[in-house]
Amino acid sequence: MHQVKIIGSTKTYPVGKIIGLGRNYLEHIRELGNKVPERAVIFCKPASSLLHEGGAIKIPEYSNDCHHELELALLVGKPGKNIREESALAHLSGYAVALDLTLRDLQSELKSKGLPWEVAKGFDTSCPLSDFTAADRVSDPNNLELCLKVNGEIRQQGNTAQMMRSVEEIIAEISTFYTLEAGDIILTGTPAGVSRIISGDQLEGTIEGVGSLQVSVA
């Protein structure tokens, strides 16, 4: 079973659900030509998709177009259902840097057929994740600079202030569908700038005040 930890703490969390949020930054919706959703676009990645700091991404041979998506990750520490926005942050134990890797060619094919596209998001190593920084060390999760470099070149740059749904709104909305449990991880969507990664690429994601994540492509 996959475990995650909080920096400076001996406590570990067995990973439960990994819930991704799609289309949460307007510029990213525009770059993919998608519509602005009325309801949050929610999908799950299996815990087997996790890749820890320093690991190597393995792009499946059935895809030729794997995209990086840099995202702020939330770690649920306190369970809840129908959580109110006012108390949402109290359910979090930590924040981390994550990549929501996406097989864009497979996703587009499945989308065009009206089929679920989760398999384009859930392959092994599709969720690189840094260790978590304790939630009480992050004063405002809705105002954090994000930056992703590939081979030293900036590909994605944004701020969580650009999210269409705040961290509190995301937790409240997801918890109307799913009970959130300790060890669940939420990926909050990606800013603009997604693009293809290929074998040999070195990726470095940073989120101000949260941490950094370095992985390579096998």
Ligand code: MG
């Ligand atoms: Mg994403």
